[in-house]
Amino acid sequence: xxxHLITDRKTNKNILGCYFMTVQNLGKFAKQIYLKGRNEMExxxxxxxxxxxxxxEPDMFRVLTPDGEIIEAIDGxxxxxxxxxxxxxxxxxxxxxxxxxxxxxxxxxxxYAPFEGQEASQAGSALALSAxxxxxxxxxxxxxxxxxxxxxxxxxxxxxxxxxxxxxxEGKRILPPSVPIATQMVxxxxxxxxxxxxxxxxxxxxxxxxxxxxxxDFHEALNFAGVYKTPTIFFCQNNGYAISVPFxxxxxSKTISQxxxxxxxxxxxxxxxDIFAVWMTVKEAVERALKGEGPTLIEAITFRYGAHxxxxxPNIYRDQDEISTFWRENRDPITRLRKYLxxxxxxxxxxxxxxxxxxxxxxxxHLKRAEAYPKSDPLEMFNHVYAEETWQLKExxxxxxxxxxxxxxx
Amino acid sequence: xxxxxxxxxAITEALDQMLDHDDRVMILxxxxxxxxxxxxxxxxxxxxxxKDRVVDTPLAESGIIGSAIGLALNGMLPIVExxxxxxxxxxxxxxxxxxxxxxxxxxxxxGVPLVIRTPYGAGIxxxxxxxxxxxxxxxxxxxxxxxAPSNPYDAKGLLISALEDPDPVIFLEPTxxxxxxxxxxxxxxxxxxxxxxxxxQEGSDLTIFAWGAMLREALNAAKKIxxxxxxxxxxxxxxxxxxxxxxxxxxxxxxxxxALIVHEAHKTAGLGAEIISIINDExxxxxxxxxxxxxxxxxxxxxxxxxxxxxPTVDRVKQGIxxxxxx
Numbered sequence: 185x186x187x188h189l190i191t192d193r194k195t196n197k198n199i200l201g202c203y204f205m206t207v208q209n210l211g212k213f214a215k216q217i218y219l220k221g222r223n224e225m226e227x228x229x230x231x232x233x234x235x236x237x238x239x240x241e242p243d244m245f246r247v248l249t250p251d252g253e254i255i256e257a258i259d260g261x262x263x264x265x266x267x268x269x270x271x272x273x274x275x276x277x278x279x280x281x282x283x284x285x286x287x288x289x290x291x292x293x294x295x296y297a298p299f300e301g302q303e304a305s306q307a308g309s310a311l312a313l314s315a316x317x318x319x320x321x322x323x324x325x326x327x328x329x330x331x332x333x334x335x336x337x338x339x340x341x342x343x344x345x346x347x348x349x350x351x352x353x354e355g356k357r358i359l360p361p362s363v364p365i366a367t368q369m370v371x372x373x374x375x376x377x378x379x380x381x382x383x384x385x386x387x388x389x390x391x392x393x394x395x396x397x398x399x400x401d402f403h404e405a406l407n408f409a410g411v412y413k414t415p416t417i418f419f420c421q422n423n424g425y426a427i428s429v430p431f432x433x434x435x436x437s438k439t440i441s442q443x444x445x446x447x448x449x450x451x452x453x454x455x456x457x458d459i460f461a462v463w464m465t466v467k468e469a470v471e472r473a474l475k476g477e478g479p480t481l482i483e484a485i486t487f488r489y490g491a492h493x494x495x496x497x498p499n500i501y502r503d504q505d506e507i508s509t510f511w512r513e514n515r516d517p518i519t520r521l522r523k524y525l526x527x528x529x530x531x532x533x534x535x536x537x538x539x540x541x542x543x544x545x546x547x548x549x550h551l552k553r554a555e556a557y558p559k560s561d562p563l564e565m566f567n568h569v570y571a572e573e574t575w576q577l578k579e580x581x582x583x584x585x586x587x588x589x590x591x592x593x594x
Numbered sequence: 595x596x597x598x599x600x601x602x603x604a605i606t607e608a609l610d611q612m613l614d615h616d617d618r619v620m621i622l623x624x625x626x627x628x629x630x631x632x633x634x635x636x637x638x639x640x641x642x643x644x645k646d647r648v649v650d651t652p653l654a655e656s657g658i659i660g661s662a663i664g665l666a667l668n669g670m671l672p673i674v675e676x677x678x679x680x681x682x683x684x685x686x687x688x689x690x691x692x693x694x695x696x697x698x699x700x701x702x703x704x705g706v707p708l709v710i711r712t713p714y715g716a717g718i719x720x721x722x723x724x725x726x727x728x729x730x731x732x733x734x735x736x737x738x739x740x741x742a743p744s745n746p747y748d749a750k751g752l753l754i755s756a757l758e759d760p761d762p763v764i765f766l767e768p769t770x771x772x773x774x775x776x777x778x779x780x781x782x783x784x785x786x787x788x789x790x791x792x793x794x795q796e797g798s799d800l801t802i803f804a805w806g807a808m809l810r811e812a813l814n815a816a817k818k819i820x821x822x823x824x825x826x827x828x829x830x831x832x833x834x835x836x837x838x839x840x841x842x843x844x845x846x847x848x849x850x851x852x853a854l855i856v857h858e859a860h861k862t863a864g865l866g867a868e869i870i871s872i873i874n875d876e877x878x879x880x881x882x883x884x885x886x887x888x889x890x891x892x893x894x895x896x897x898x899x900x901x902x903x904x905x906p907t908v909d910r911v912k913q914g915i916x917x918x919x920x921x
Contacts, residue, residue: 377664381670
């Protein structure tokens with residue numbers, strides 16, 4: 185224990201030992217060393233500490249430890265086939281995410297918002313939903329959207345700035361990524377409210393980040409959902425940073441989940457890199473919602489390994505190498521499940537290779553489809569502004585059409 | 595058959611019939627349930643249709659409009675009451691960034707059939723921020739339609755059309771006219787198409803374009819001018835502010851050759867400028883005089899002790915007519 189807590193600036197071992205521990209577990213002596221270490225780290229500008237220096241780290245629900253040990257009962261809840269689905273989902277998402285960054289670097293897609301590191305939160309939550317559930321993602325949640333049924337080529341189209349990238353498959357209820365922060369949360373209240381009024385057995389899930397919790401719509405959504413007891417799941421991925429601003433500057437609240445108490449709704453803090461814990465938490469929230477017990481606010485603790493977007497340079501606001509290495513080596517959602525599956529004999533290297541090969545082929549096929557997709561016709565900008573085109577739009581469309589026929593804008 | 599109703603009563607009747615007609619219709623707003631609305635537009639509806647369909651919401655405009663967007667996405671037909679137009683600002687982002695864009699962003703996959711009713715305009719001795727006329731914000735926003743009735747008959751017919759419109763409609767109710775007069779309103783559900791202006795008085799010398807509460811000022815000024823000078827003004831009630839009825843505007847100008855626009859909104863970038871622009875594009879050669887605007891000034895609506903001096907008055911409208919006709 186003591187060894188764990190000794191400050192090592194290179195490896196941040198003190199943090200490795202303490203980040204997920206409660207102070208009760210540490211004891212007084214250990215706490216002193218911990219705090220001393222913390223102060224030193226703050227002086228050195230350690231980014232992890234800055235992000236999470238709210239003092240004592242509160243408890244969070246965890247099922248699978250970073251070492252791949254199960255510490256909560258999963259019998260009857262998560263079977264082997266679901267485990268494999270979870271694992272493969274995360275692998276697919278990571279492969280897709282890395283591919284997308286490369287494509288942006290090659291100029292084949294536009295600015296891209298990566299989610300690597302957050303696969304357990306996104307896949308775990310989406311896998312706990314039913315096909316007809318409403319999903320309101322942000323621009324970083326295409327991982328969740330993919331697992332809920334959005335097609336890969338559509339996601340590519342979205343980042344290629346194609347109109348049709350926001351369309352979801354027929355019968356699905358996946359809304360386009362919300363760009364204005366927290367605004368989609370109130371929509372998920374409305375759709376859930378309608379489900380309740382109509383007696384439909386569906387939930388609505390809104391994705392958002394830690395930064396969103398400072399917005400007014402966060403409050404209004406939680407408050408409305410509490411008043412009308414809507415079957416809404418508010419799924420916050422607390423990755424510690426809203427672009428550059430660490431959570432400690434975002435709020436004096438120790439946790440995000442504690443805000444639930446203010447609205448008298450259910451709140452849960454969960455290890456967002458533990459897909460078992462995420463899945464079980466969301467599953468329970470779905471069950472509660474469908475029983476008429478109202479909304480749940482879930483805070484999933486996670487980390488984005490990369491930049492805010494491909495246009496962002498995280499080195500400006502955090503020690504990017506150090507912090508991402510820490511999370512990759514010690515908290516990775518895929519590694520920990522792989523450790524467990526290997527131990528249980530459910531997964532081996534050959535399977536991994538085979539699946540990765542399949543995923544790469546699948547992603548490439550979707551990329552090909554997206555790249556071969558008919559380009560947006562400039563005149564399409566006039567479509568769907570209204571159900572029926574107004575005279576203004578008809579004329580302006582005509583105006584642009586004439587310019588295009590003369591050879592376009594020069 | 596019909597009844598003599600005020601505009602307020604006509605609106606209540608329309609809401610009542612729509613709630614009765616279609617189970618998907620819901621009304622949401624602050625104090626609209628038990629209290630029946632601060633102007634009593636929803637009086638009796640809570641008792642008749644219950645708390646799930648006539649909903650007293652928390653005091654949060656973004657929450658109201660945002661959750662109404664969600665309700666609309668999932669098959670309901672929400673009618674939101676924003677207590678006063680200036681109170682809509684906290685919900686502006688929901689309206690502009692989501693309600694107005696949802697159909698566009700999803701390429702027609704999801705629409706937001708939403709009506710936002712809100713009292714607007716000055717002249718009722720309201721406190722600060724109870725008297726604005728900022729229709730330009732909405733008319734400027736692609737994806738929204740904007741309607742402003744000036745009488746009980748139109749109010750009912752336009753409100754029913756607004757509800758049946760597949761896109762979000764901002765329905766501006768001039769507070770000054772809520773109880774100003776009664777007229778016969780048919781009992782049945784009838785529709786007045788969105789996008790159609792109405793010539794309320796025929797004339798040959800000049801056209802006055804107005805809407806909402808300013809229509810009465812326009813008509814009164816036209817009557818006085820005719821009595822004093824014998825000039826016959828045509829008065830056009832635009833009724834819909836987006837999309838404007840261009841044909842009606844142009845047709846009238848071709849007939850009269852002169853135009854005066856009356857609106858209580860601020861002058862700069864007010865819709866008057868848009869109407870002038872339409873005339874410029876379509877009927878410039880028919881003009882016999884520059885087009886005049888009689889509008890609210892470019893100041894925040896002042897305290898009610900002096901609000902009458904902010905608003906276009908019959909005298910200011912008359913003065914505008916004289917200047918245009920003696921050019």
